[in-house]
Amino acid sequence: GQQLNQSPQSMFIQEGEDVSMNCTSSSIFNTWLWYKQDPGEGPVLLIALYKAGELTSNGRLTAQFGITRKDSFLNISASIPSDVGIYFCAGQLNHNRKLIWGLGTSLAVNP
Amino acid sequence: SAVISQKPSRDICQRGTSLTIQCQVDSQVTMMFWYRQQPGQSLTLIATANQGSEATYESGFVIDKFPISRPNLTFSTLTVSNMSPEDSSIYLCSVTSGGPIDTQYFGPGTRLTVL
Numbered sequence A: 001g002q003q004l005n006q007s008p009q010s011m012f013i014q015e016g017e018d019v020s021m022n023c024t025s026s027s028i029f030n031t032w033l034w035y036k037q038d039p040g041e042g043p044v045l046l047i048a049l050y051k052a053g054e055l056t057s058n059g060r061l062t063a064q065f066g067i068t069r070k071d072s073f074l075n076i077s078a079s080i081p082s083d084v085g086i087y088f089c090a091g092q093l094n095h096n097r098k099l100i101w102g103l104g105t106s107l108a109v110n111p
Numbered sequence B: 001s002a003v004i005s006q007k008p009s010r011d012i013c014q015r016g017t018s019l020t021i022q023c024q025v026d027s028q029v030t031m032m033f034w035y036r037q038q039p040g041q042s043l044t045l046i047a048t049a050n051q052g053s054e055a056t057y058e059s060g061f062v063i064d065k066f067p068i069s070r071p072n073l074t075f076s077t078l079t080v081s082n083m084s085p086e087d088s089s090i091y092l093c094s095v096t097s098g099g100p101i102d103t104q105y106f107g108p109g110t111r112l113t114v115l
Helices: none
Strands: A003-009 A011-015 A019-022 A031-037 A044-049 A055-058 A060-063 A073-076 A087-094 A100-101 A104-111 B002-005 B009-013 B021-025 B032-039 B044-051 B068-072 B075-080 B090-094 B110-114
Touching: A003 A055, A003 A073, A011 A019, A019 A087, A031 A060, A044 A055, A044 A060, A044 A073, A073 A087, A100 B032, B021 B032, B021 B090, B032 B075, B044 B068, B044 B075, B075 B090
Parallel strands: A011 A104, B009 B110
Antiparallel strands: A003 A019, A019 A073, A031 A044, A031 A087, A055 A060, A060 A073, A087 A100, A087 A104, B002 B021, B021 B075, B032 B044, B032 B090, B068 B075, B090 B110
16 A cells, blocks of 8 residues: 655664654645554554644654645654654545555664 | 553464454544554554444455444444464554544554464
């Protein structure tokens, strides 16, 4: 099935560093979502973006909906050990609400 | 956001048997979905659970293998039938509450291992 191009695939950083990951698509989306999944858990919604150009923050997390509606990025500032996990982007097609998923970015934080 | 629970949280099953997974939501929701997440992979939509009618399956998934029920607006089940080791995955229930802006929220998942 269709998938988003999410990069990087994995990251290993030092505590306190900033992190950036992004997703791109050949298709236009009306909604971009960013989720985090901890081991053994379901994905948890971090940020939802509904308008092209929208920039939204949730604590140390900031995400943007690209102007072209074909991309989005997620930034994490001043990373901490509990940021460890897999981050997924997802694009949503309004007409049927089906989510198209990226392959995930695995984040490891060295204390 | 809705609070979603799944039962069982994990199970180990023998080849050829079937397992029914339950998804319970603490409020009425418009849409319920079932996903599969194979080890180290992203999420794959199995089907949309429709209240009072047959589920809508995605390409590659069929009702005989993954029968789904949704008797009301807060509950759904997914059965994994005639299991094989290839069915070992995390199965996730998700919901949306509808309206002009809706986002999907996920249950904790059911980790299935088939021997």
